[in-house]
Amino acid sequence: MNLHAQINRRTEDYQQSDAAHHIHGFVDQKALNAEGPRVMVRGEGLYLWDSEGKRYLDGMSGLWCTQLGYGRRDLTAAAAAQMDQLAYYNMFFHTTHPAVIELSELLFSLLPGHYSHVIYTNSGSEANEVLIRTVRRYWQVVGQPQKKIMIGRWNGYHGSTLAASALGGMKFMHDMGGMIPDVAHIDEPYWFAHGGELTPAEFGRRCALQLEEKILELGAENVAGFIAEPFQGAGGMIFPPESYWPEIQRICRQYDVLLCADEVIGGFGRTGEWFAHQHFGFEPDTLSIAKGLTSGYLPMGGLVLSKRIAEALVEQGGVFAHGLTYSGHPVAAAVALANLKALRDEGIVRQVKDDTGPYLQQLLHDVFGNHPMIGEIQGTGLLGALQFVEDKATRKRFANENDLAWQCRTFGFEEGVIIRSTLGRMIMAPALVATRAELDELVDKTRIAVDRTARIAGKL
Numbered sequence: 001m002n003l004h005a006q007i008n009r010r011t012e013d014y015q016q017s018d019a020a021h022h023i024h025g026f027v028d029q030k031a032l033n034a035e036g037p038r039v040m041v042r043g044e045g046l047y048l049w050d051s052e053g054k055r056y057l058d059g060m061s062g063l064w065c066t067q068l069g070y071g072r073r074d075l076t077a078a079a080a081a082q083m084d085q086l087a088y089y090n091m092f093f094h095t096t097h098p099a100v101i102e103l104s105e106l107l108f109s110l111l112p113g114h115y116s117h118v119i120y121t122n123s124g125s126e127a128n129e130v131l132i133r134t135v136r137r138y139w140q141v142v143g144q145p146q147k148k149i150m151i152g153r154w155n156g157y158h159g160s161t162l163a164a165s166a167l168g169g170m171k172f173m174h175d176m177g178g179m180i181p182d183v184a185h186i187d188e189p190y191w192f193a194h195g196g197e198l199t200p201a202e203f204g205r206r207c208a209l210q211l212e213e214k215i216l217e218l219g220a221e222n223v224a225g226f227i228a229e230p231f232q233g234a235g236g237m238i239f240p241p242e243s244y245w246p247e248i249q250r251i252c253r254q255y256d257v258l259l260c261a262d263e264v265i266g267g268f269g270r271t272g273e274w275f276a277h278q279h280f281g282f283e284p285d286t287l288s289i290a291k292g293l294t295s296g297y298l299p300m301g302g303l304v305l306s307k308r309i310a311e312a313l314v315e316q317g318g319v320f321a322h323g324l325t326y327s328g329h330p331v332a333a334a335v336a337l338a339n340l341k342a343l344r345d346e347g348i349v350r351q352v353k354d355d356t357g358p359y360l361q362q363l364l365h366d367v368f369g370n371h372p373m374i375g376e377i378q379g380t381g382l383l384g385a386l387q388f389v390e391d392k393a394t395r396k397r398f399a400n401e402n403d404l405a406w407q408c409r410t411f412g413f414e415e416g417v418i419i420r421s422t423l424g425r426m427i428m429a430p431a432l433v434a435t436r437a438e439l440d441e442l443v444d445k446t447r448i449a450v451d452r453t454a455r456i457a458g459k460l
């Protein structure tokens with residue numbers, strides 16, 4: 001394939017035009033305009049190429065979404081065939097279409113048996129928007145309309161729309177657009193940063209008990225649901241202590257608060273299980289999904305409902321006043337179907353669980369277990385987080401950890417690997433099709449970037 005087939009303009013030309021017209025997400029636009037964004041032009045497998053012809057191993061699956069990697073011709077063929085056949089039709093006017101029906105069949109064959117229905121959206125943010133409405137509607141229908149409050153967690157991430165960011169706990173997002181009413185937050189179970197003298201198990205229980213305290217403070221009769229990522233993604237790939245989820249589940253059951261798992265990052269094989277809640281061993285009432293559902297090839301998300309919720313809505317709820325022009329879009333559905341078939345039939349999820357996942361975890365511990373800059377390694381399946389630390393004994397973090405992590409990420413780009421930084425953590429989540437050799441390259445280049453950072457920090 002000719003790498004430059006579609007590039008007939010100079011990089012600076014692209015950058016100037018981008019600066020003239022485009023507001024990017026989560027960046028200082030003025031600073032970005034001065035620097036000029038990298039222009040990505042091609043992807044194949046785990047690799048990306050920019051407009052200068054430089055190759056990168058993408059250690060982040062795009063934005064945690066390209067489970068199958070780039071350039072899968074079966075997905076592009078599925079999209080093209082569906083566009084030829086029926087490019088668009090809606091789910092209003094009492095209609096449906098085969099692509100979305102077949103997708104739902106396959107989805108529920110992969111999910112545990114107590115889930116039965118899905119509301120399709122175009123993104124994870126929208127899945128969490130509809131979650132709020134669905135959960136509140138459920139309680140109305142079963143005769144407890146005062147149950148409205150959603151509890152989320154500080155430093156949780158559930159999307160960028162107003163309501164989804166309100167569920168999340170990124171304060172700087174709340175400050176920008178305001179909050180919606182009837183949302184509360186509890187602390188995140190980030191032991192390394194906030195655990196103090198407690199053991200991880202004690203700290204995990206303590207964090208979970210905050211949920212009980214918050215429910216009692218607000219009145220259980222007013223609390224509709226608790227939303228959380230099984231492990232935090234955008235907040236820093238933070239895995240809760242093992243004591244956390246069983247206690248959270250007990251509390252939700254005891255006070256009849258719906259347990260809502262945000263599986264947008266954890267779903268579709270990332271942990272080696274189909275869904276992250278299966279890895280952590282708890283049973284949510286709802287699952288928000290997106291990203292890996294289509295391997296990111298087209299936008300699609302959804303809210304999966306347990307039978308208990310779906311039955312109430314369907315049998316007693318009457319009109320459910322919600323719907324998007326593109327809910328269950330046939331082309332997105334066809335791509336999602338092809339994607340899930342490939343993940344299943346090529347044994348990719350199983351391979352992450354049995355082979356490449358344990359391989360990556362072992363590699364990370366071999367390479368970084370005694371590294372002077374790394375205080376904690378977390379991960380499972382094809383997920384890895386490296387926590388920067390100034391003093392291992394006291395878990396003291398660098399005052400400038402954010403800058404160091406950003407620098408490390410920049411070194412990564414120079415070395416030809418894309419890893420992500422959040423506060424003082426370096427994160428990797430490569431495509432699920434990664435081979436052992438690609439994981440070797442990912443970890444090796446990450447080590448070079450971390451070593452270069454450690455030299456700046458005076459640790460090497």
Ligand code: PXG
Pocket residue numbers: 063122123124125126128157158159160229233234235262263264265290291301
């Ligand atoms: N829930 C979770 C857990 C997410 O990670 C969303 C919902 C929203 O999905 P959409 O499709 O609306 O973006 C996400 C998105 C990062 C980063 O920096 C992560 C996300 C988005 C942007 C940046 O890690 N995840």
